[in-house]
Amino acid sequence: MVDYKGKLVLAPMVRAGELPTRLLALKYGADLVWGPEIIDKKLLTCDRVVNEKLGTVDFLSRDKTKVPGVTNLIFRTHPSLEDSKLIFQMGTANPDLAVDAAKIIINDVSGIDINAGCPKHFSIHAGMGAALLKTPDLLESILINLVEKIGKPNNKPISVKIRLLPEEEDSLNLIEKLLKTGITNLTVHCRTQLMRNRETPIRDYVDKIKAKCDEYKVSFIVNGSVLNRKDFNKLQEQYGTDVGGMIATTAEENPTCFSESPLNWPRLLREYTEIAQKFGNYEGNTKYMLTRMTPGRSFAYQLIARAKTYEEFYKVFDKLNEDGTEKKYEPKVVKKEEKETRKHKVDNEEPSDPIPEKRQQLEQISA
Numbered sequence: 383m384v385d386y387k388g389k390l391v392l393a394p395m396v397r398a399g400e401l402p403t404r405l406l407a408l409k410y411g412a413d414l415v416w417g418p419e420i421i422d423k424k425l426l427t428c429d430r431v432v433n434e435k436l437g438t439v440d441f442l443s444r445d446k447t448k449v450p451g452v453t454n455l456i457f458r459t460h461p462s463l464e465d466s467k468l469i470f471q472m473g474t475a476n477p478d479l480a481v482d483a484a485k486i487i488i489n490d491v492s493g494i495d496i497n498a499g500c501p502k503h504f505s506i507h508a509g510m511g512a513a514l515l516k517t518p519d520l521l522e523s524i525l526i527n528l529v530e531k532i533g534k535p536n537n538k539p540i541s542v543k544i545r546l547l548p549e550e551e552d553s554l555n556l557i558e559k560l561l562k563t564g565i566t567n568l569t570v571h572c573r574t575q576l577m578r579n580r581e582t583p584i585r586d587y588v589d590k591i592k593a594k595c596d597e598y599k600v601s602f603i604v605n606g607s608v609l610n611r612k613d614f615n616k617l618q619e620q621y622g623t624d625v626g627g628m629i630a631t632t633a634e635e636n637p638t639c640f641s642e643s644p645l646n647w648p649r650l651l652r653e654y655t656e657i658a659q660k661f662g663n664y665e666g667n668t669k670y671m672l673t674r675m676t677p678g679r680s681f682a683y684q685l686i687a688r689a690k691t692y693e694e695f696y697k698v699f700d701k702l703n704e705d706g707t708e709k710k711y712e713p714k715v716v717k718k719e720e721k722e723t724r725k726h727k728v729d730n731e732e733p734s735d736p737i738p739e740k741r742q743q744l745e746q747i748s749a
């Protein structure tokens with residue numbers, strides 16, 4: 383069974399937490415990766431399809447779709463690259479639906495996490511996400527049902543991610559109730575439902591939460607403004623090496639932030655895009671990620687915002703220097719004799735002449 387203790391992990395992120403982001407995060411040192419939240423009812427509309435071409439396992443919805451295989455792709459995992467590392471996050475407000483949905487996915491993931499922290503209207507109006515913090519009995523029964531019917535029979539961990547309640551005592555009481563359900567990990571986003579991500583998280587009683595988790599032998603992951611590997615090291619110095627850390631916003635901007643030496647953004651854009659293209663990531667999603675990774679003040683930002691296809695993304699990258707500045711192309715003055723030689727070469731159909739290909743690239747860049 384996967385152990386979450388002391389791990390630095392990629393947070394669940396709708397839109398941002400698709401396969402390319404997760405693979406990049408793993409390559410650069412994330413210990414575990416959470417998938418984006420997927421709602422139980424949506425998962426229940428899915429068929430599991432092995433994608434031989436990409437080496438992935440795809441979950442495709444049977445609901446009406448514009449582009450079959452693309453717009454109905456609900457979840458994609460790479461079984462060998464994500465082996466023992468992937469935690470599936472589910473949105474639910476119903477213990478039975480949660481179990482039925484978990485049965486569809488459990489063999490392809492290493493654990494199931496319940497989202498009890500999302501403050502968005504979409505979640506809370508349906509009783510999911512942060513709404514579950516106000517219905518603790520329901521949250522408790524969802525977790526117990528999953529532990530008994532999915533976790534134990536499959537020897538896989540069930541976990542939950544919560545936010546803090548406005549009062550410390552209420553938070554600690556809720557946490558104690560959840561720790562008794564048989565979950566193996568508790569992640570706490572150290573902000574309340576009303577707090578925005580730019581606000582400083584509340585860490586005043588993290589040590590008390592940690593003590594409760596220790597008492598019930600449940601691992602504990604701190605979330606909220608954990609920025610990178612160095613920051614995580616400091617967190618562990620303060621709370622112990624068995625405390626985990628979860629990164630969202632900075633990992634969205636740079637999924638290599640798990641490394642001691644993350645990529646700079648121009649290299650990041652290329653490496654991310656190569657992975658995204660290799661695994662057939664929807665171009666709209668790749669573009670969204672590229673806009674998150676590119677500094678708004680950079681000349682490249684507007685170009686990416688206008689680009690739509692992989693070819694167009696690469697054209698933008700070709701204009702980028704390593705330091706993020708724009709490449710300047712001096713129009714080359716071709717001497718008369720050189721012109722003659724080139725003409726001669728073309729006439730002779732020299733196959734190894736690299737000039738036309740290079741020129742074509744340059745023309746594309748300046749188009």
Ligand SMILES: Cc1cc2nc3c(=O)[nH]c(=O)nc-3n(C[C@H](O)[C@H](O)[C@H](O)COP(=O)(O)O)c2cc1C
Binds near residue numbers: 631
């Ligand atoms: C783009 C984005 C999408 C998110 N989607 C989810 C989600 O699907 N499930 C979830 O529990 N939290 C989600 N969150 C919240 C994060 O997981 C995390 O709790 C929050 O951003 C605080 O971490 P941070 O301070 O590192 O950003 C999302 C956050 C962002 C920025």
